[in-house]
Amino acid sequence: MATYEKLTVPASGTAIRFEGGQPIVPNDPIIPFIRGDGTGVDIWPATQRVLDAAVAKAYGGERRIEWFKVYAGDEACELYGTYQYLPQDTLTAIEQYGVAIKGPLTTPIGGGIRSLNVALRQIFDLYCCVRPCRYYDGTPSPHKRPQDLDVVVYRENTEDIYMGIEWEATDPVCLELIAHLNDTVIPANGKLGNRRIPAGAGIGIKPVSKAGTQRHVRKAIRHALGLEGAKRHVTLVHKGNIMKFTEGAFRDWGYELATTEFRDQCITERESWILGNLEEKPGLSIEDNARLIEPGYDSLTPEKKAAVDAEVKAVIDAIGASHGDGKWKAMVMVDDRIADSIFQQIQTRPQEYSVLCTLNLNGDYISDAAAAVVGGLGMAPGANIGDNAAIFEATHGTAPKHAGLDRINPGSVILSGVMMLEYMGWQEAADLITAGISAAIANKEVTYDLARLMEPRSEAVSCSGFAEAVVRHFGG
Numbered sequence: 001m002a003t004y005e006k007l008t009v010p011a012s013g014t015a016i017r018f019e020g021g022q023p024i025v026p027n028d029p030i031i032p033f034i035r036g037d038g039t040g041v042d043i044w045p046a047t048q049r050v051l052d053a054a055v056a057k058a059y060g061g062e063r064r065i066e067w068f069k070v071y072a073g074d075e076a077c078e079l080y081g082t083y084q085y086l087p088q089d090t091l092t093a094i095e096q097y098g099v100a101i102k103g104p105l106t107t108p109i110g111g112g113i114r115s116l117n118v119a120l121r122q123i124f125d126l127y128c129c130v131r132p133c134r135y136y137d138g139t140p141s142p143h144k145r146p147q148d149l150d151v152v153v154y155r156e157n158t159e160d161i162y163m164g165i166e167w168e169a170t171d172p173v174c175l176e177l178i179a180h181l182n183d184t185v186i187p188a189n190g191k192l193g194n195r196r197i198p199a200g201a202g203i204g205i206k207p208v209s210k211a212g213t214q215r216h217v218r219k220a221i222r223h224a225l226g227l228e229g230a231k232r233h234v235t236l237v238h239k240g241n242i243m244k245f246t247e248g249a250f251r252d253w254g255y256e257l258a259t260t261e262f263r264d265q266c267i268t269e270r271e272s273w274i275l276g277n278l279e280e281k282p283g284l285s286i287e288d289n290a291r292l293i294e295p296g297y298d299s300l301t302p303e304k305k306a307a308v309d310a311e312v313k314a315v316i317d318a319i320g321a322s323h324g325d326g327k328w329k330a331m332v333m334v335d336d337r338i339a340d341s342i343f344q345q346i347q348t349r350p351q352e353y354s355v356l357c358t359l360n361l362n363g364d365y366i367s368d369a370a371a372a373v374v375g376g377l378g379m380a381p382g383a384n385i386g387d388n389a390a391i392f393e394a395t396h397g398t399a400p401k402h403a404g405l406d407r408i409n410p411g412s413v414i415l416s417g418v419m420m421l422e423y424m425g426w427q428e429a430a431d432l433i434t435a436g437i438s439a440a441i442a443n444k445e446v447t448y449d450l451a452r453l454m455e456p457r458s459e460a461v462s463c464s465g466f467a468e469a470v471v472r473h474f475g476g
């Protein structure tokens, strides 16, 4: 039995345990929660109110959540002492109970502590950050057709520059590292010419591993396998043209996984072109097929032409029988897009995308951008999922200027709670909340962020008022 310095475990309730990466959920799970900094004081109570009411209504007392208050951020320092931002008690509780939910936590810019949010993801190896972005009818949006965007951002959560391995420009270790790189490592590479890291630079390291990439892509593909029609689609989003051995490798390792472990269930975009061309023109030669899939084929060098020809032949030989004759159309399509391009495409051609599988930093940016399309950060939920734990949290931060005013939109944390209920298999309670949110919005009972976008502008309800509206509208 775990011991706690300052926490009191709920008198009743049972721990969720994990088997083979899946949660085994009792009827009375103990769930640790972190209130959060800034607007956490507003959005957490609103969320708890909605989750409890939904569980009570859905299961009539047969199931209930036993909330276990744990501390992080400013609140933790008040209870545990200065600089105790992430006490061991909190880590022990999350480890013991497995599924937790949190409000946002402040991270200072530049110096000061490193992100507690990122630390929690790393400590519990929550390698997938899952952030769905879909439109709720009636939500005002700056976009003409926000309903066309329905994507899930799968953001790798433990690697990339978010690992926080970096050195300040004035740190003697940084100076030593730069000297070593400039004098030994860069010249030894042979391809870096006379490039030098400028004096006075800070240094950050961007690790991206094959194992880290593939366990993440695996979850993204499994997610797509549960979808239907054109939504069975995973896009590997990267900046591999510039960062070839990190972002480019992410793409390559993603395709490798799709075409080995998921070979029977996946088709890549290029493979689909090759098989599609053959279906349209059954006698098509290898060379003509190659010409159709490779823009500028006729201007390529003989070696490059031969490589495209070989690719076409290899695809037809390997999967022509298993995936051809249109069978590939029912499979998960795996393609890739360069990250800057995806930012414009989710605005100009949102209906073409479904699961956006990204590295850590790209996913951070894209999840905020996608949220903006469907009405802003007030409706942007998220989950951090690993094999032995999961922590649910909104995409947004602490929004400090709104803290304590009972006006911020609690929708993102409430929807993160919906994701938690779904993860636990409590779909009936989750559905009540989704219906309640949809109806509250349709009824224009919304917080300031959505009210100011409504035309005509509507009267805003408070944060707690929105929670009450959601509960009132559980029936839809």
Ligand SMILES: NC(=O)C1=CN([C@@H]2O[C@H](COP(=O)(O)OP(=O)(O)OC[C@H]3O[C@@H](n4cnc5c(N)ncnc54)[C@H](OP(=O)(O)O)[C@@H]3O)[C@@H](O)[C@H]2O)C=CC1
Pocket (backbone or CB within 6 Å): 103, 104, 105, 106, 107, 108, 117, 376, 377, 378, 379, 393, 394, 395, 396, 397, 398, 399, 400, 401, 408, 409, 410, 411, 412, 449
């Ligand atoms: N996972 C986490 O805990 C995260 C923590 N952070 C941290 O939060 C702090 C503040 O970050 P900041 O850059 O200001 O970003 P925030 O996401 O906290 O807020 C930026 C703006 O987004 C809008 N917004 C945010 N949340 C909501 C909401 N629930 N409802 C409606 N609108 C919302 C508000 O816009 P407006 O005022 O125009 O209405 C707000 O001023 C930083 O310390 C940052 O590191 C940031 C992201 C995630």
Ligand SMILES: O=C(O)CCC(=O)C(=O)O
Pocket (backbone or CB within 6 Å): 105, 106, 107, 115, 116, 117, 118, 364, 395, 397
């Ligand atoms: O941890 C933080 O302060 C910011 C994290 C963030 O922006 C995110 O997870 O989306």
Ligand SMILES: [Mg+2]
Pocket (backbone or CB within 6 Å): 364, 365, 368, 395
């Ligand atoms: Mg972010």
